[in-house]
Amino acid sequence: MQEIKSYLAPRSLDEAVKAMAAGDVTVFCGGTDLTPQTDSGAKRYGATLMNIRRIEGLSGIAEAGDSIRIGAATTVTEVRRDPLIARAAPILAEAAEHFASDQIRNAASLGGNICNASPAGDMINPLLVLDAAVELASWADGALRTRSVPLENFFTGPRRHVKRPDELLTAIVFRKPATDFVGWFRKSGPRPALEISTVSVGIGGNLSDGVFRNVRVAMGSVAPTPLRAHGVEAALEGRPLDADSIRAAVAAADADATPIDDVRASAWYRKHLVKVFTEEVLNHVLGN
């Protein structure tokens, strides 16, 4: 039987990462993934349970130069309601809108959704489209160290990522999209409310004079990690958005997605849906 030996609720980042450097810490923020996972035995608590909600500066959404910085403890509800996000990155607000239920949105944090590293993580998909990076903080040699990792390189497998156990994810940062940026997010599940994505598709890029550039496409629940669909991106990059390029993008979506059969859907249906959503989103951009 596993016992939590101590509970910490640090006020400062230094305090938090020092504790993490010292050893076996389970980070608690919203608890919406952690609680069911520890209850079911899928995950074990470390000796120290550390609540990071009180750490100063760990939540909130702010402009920093030409970037937007979202603190890791920011809740999905805060993302959903934030005027800056609504203006500058509506694809993120759209994903927050379809994220679980009100109760879960109120508790779940953006950082937690990323660290949970589920291929179905609904906030990860639009952040990949926005080419976000995550900030990781740790304590080494008597000082606070931080590093930045592009979100695309963050995930290494289902529930696995490059963050070391002594590192705390502190923020998500992405460049404010240009005015000609367009982005859409689409997910699906067997019921409209409170749903884990069967698949999700996010597509974004700069669209001017009918040509799509800097295209980034993300897919959820079709691979061991949240996926950047480079094949679809290549099919669209620098080309006029028309019936031909859409057809090519749909074919590439079929190739990029490597889903499995599980309790939520078969591989066939997931492949079918990514094609449907890729076509739907692109047709929507075209105004069809």
Add this chain to the structure above:
Amino acid sequence: MDQKVTAPTIEKKTLIGQRVKKPDAPDKAIGKTRYINDMVLPQMLIGKVLFAGRPHARIVSIDTAAAERLPGVHAVLTGKDAAGLRFGFVRDNAALKDKVRCEHDEIAAVAAESEEIARQAIGLIEVVYEDLPGVFTPEDGAREDAPQIHDNFPGNKSLYFEFSHGEVAAAEADSDFVVDNVFRPHHVTHCCMGTSCAIADFDHNGKLTIWTQTQYPYNYKMDLAPALGLQPGDIRVIQPPVGGAFGSKLDVYPYEPIAALLAKRTGRPVKVIYSREEEFKASPTRQPAIIHMRTGCTRDGTLTFRTADVLLDNGAYTSWGPTIPVIMMRTVSGHYRVPVVDFKAQAIYTNNPYAGSFRGYGNVQTTWATAQQMDMLADMVDMEPLAFHLKNSQVSGEITPQKSFLRECVLVECLETAAGASDYSRKRKEYAAARAEPGRYKKGIGLASSIHNAGGAKIHKSDGIGTILKVDDYARVTVITGASEIGQGIDAVITLIVAEELGVPLEHVLIVNNDSDIAPWDVGVHASRTTFIAGNGTRRAARKAKAQILAAAEKMLGEPADTLELRGGSVVRDACGTPLIKLDRLLRQMHFQAEPELVMVTDYYEPKSEPEGAKHVSDHSAAYSHAVHVAEITVDTLTGEITVDKITMAQDVGRVINRMGLEAQIEGGLAIGLGYALSENMLLDRGLLKNPCFRDYKLLTAPEMPPLDLHFIESDCAEGPYGAKGISELPTIVIAPAIANALYNATGVRVFDPPMSPEKVARAIDAQRQAAGG
């Protein structure tokens, strides 16, 4: 005394058909209700169960020594502690098992000071299993070389039922059209908000008190006794408020005798309560079935025959699930006028979870088939579909081949109302014509109906109820009744009827119906029977009390009893409403006079229905009822998602008693039916449940409830209280095939195995496209 005060007259007002709130609602809404799950008794221990976690195995050895040594553990029991104590319909079950026959088989149980210690002790029990080849479909279980699940049930054969009427071969020869399909209704479960829970305690005389969620407290004693080696009379059943039952508490399940065995061993009260995961794995399911159905009709649209060959996946043990043919055959023989019928149903043991009863009992599965075949035949004959349904509708006075006597039958009115209000015929034609046109989203409309017992079902020797009613010196009424409240709203109905009959405020009626040592006998909450049976019992008891009161008033006031009435807390002149004496004052005068009397009456009501009988030819319910549902949907033909845009429903309710309760029952019943139709599914992989959680078992939520257009048709049932019929199961029964028929109308595809999940619909549409060469 003779002071002249002119009291205002009291108008005659009826409560029947009004909106009355459930007496238990305010406490439930604010969280004050103390459910059984919340109960703590002094000295109470927590019981926990070790489940097998494998579908079929021999138990080689069990080592409980480490668990027994753990401080705080008071008892560890295994199969040997329940040896010889077999229970269940065919005595195939035991509280603790000597062999594993399904994933949730209870192998050992622990009673400890706390949940944590009990859990830890469970982890210390070492069991060595030798896995055996399993049986996971009834087809496999019926094979000659199939592994045997119970030694004493050769061929894995469980219950068998049949009913036959007329010559099928001749009727088929006379048929111009025959539809022939195999339907496969699936495993779903009740998902009660309150998980399964029982608390057991023995007194020094060896008498057991069990606090439980049961919905049939009297027969429960009889069913629990053999699991414990007790006499039924030595069991007292107390029913605290429960968080839902829906049929799942109509049998004894192993956690209940386990709690009692642990209590007996420890001499202390023991509570067993399931986690949500345990609830998903170990509570009963709806009975799955494989229904091979054939229905024929002539060119002019007259039904000629219907056959059903049914195979039931019995699961590992026999509870109510495999008894559903009793109701299935009533639908096969009675859903529309079918002159020739042949019905067979065989249940086969498998290593899957086993089914209990569930709202809509057997009829959900059968109507899924019959109502789709009616829709198919409607397209084959050259008739308006509504006209086809109407042509085959029974009318009042008809008797079905099984001798269900349809005294008041308003199927025609239900069909005309639902079809008319939804513009069914026009839309069905229009949507079918639009099927081939381009477009991702397709609209569809589907109609389905069914018949169900609405005046109880005499499957036991009696379908009656006892009622004790007393009126105290302050005109407060206590009704002591066998009718259990499991959330369905019977307390509101009883309150309303007493207030109607005795002219007292609703708040002055108290109901005692949670203790088998106090309240008189009742069959239990099932078969849509409680408003009908307990409503009659309550009304009869109230009328006896009223007769006693008015007789006393006649003596005291010198006015004939038949000119008096009870209204607004007073005795009044019936004709003009002039109050003559306050009721409480009259009651005190009755009590304190020279020849004192108290108002205490008893009643036993037995409905006019016939026992089911071995041949299943009997008028087994005191009433029957119909409902018609029209579902309007939009199908996303690419993702396969079905959005239900509207449901129009017309149901024969006999008479509305509590309008608010009726609406709530219809809405709740529809929610269960919609989940069955669209999203709920227990995913079993070789007997193991893959989605024992609400994350992956998809109950519909509030946003998915479509707008409802409800029409209550009042047929005024002669035997029902104020004309009422039982209502609660039909809403669950009819909606799924209505959506299936709408799906066909929209897309031309049919799904025979519910739920009609997005993936299944998308696959069916994709297969249709492939077949069409595109």
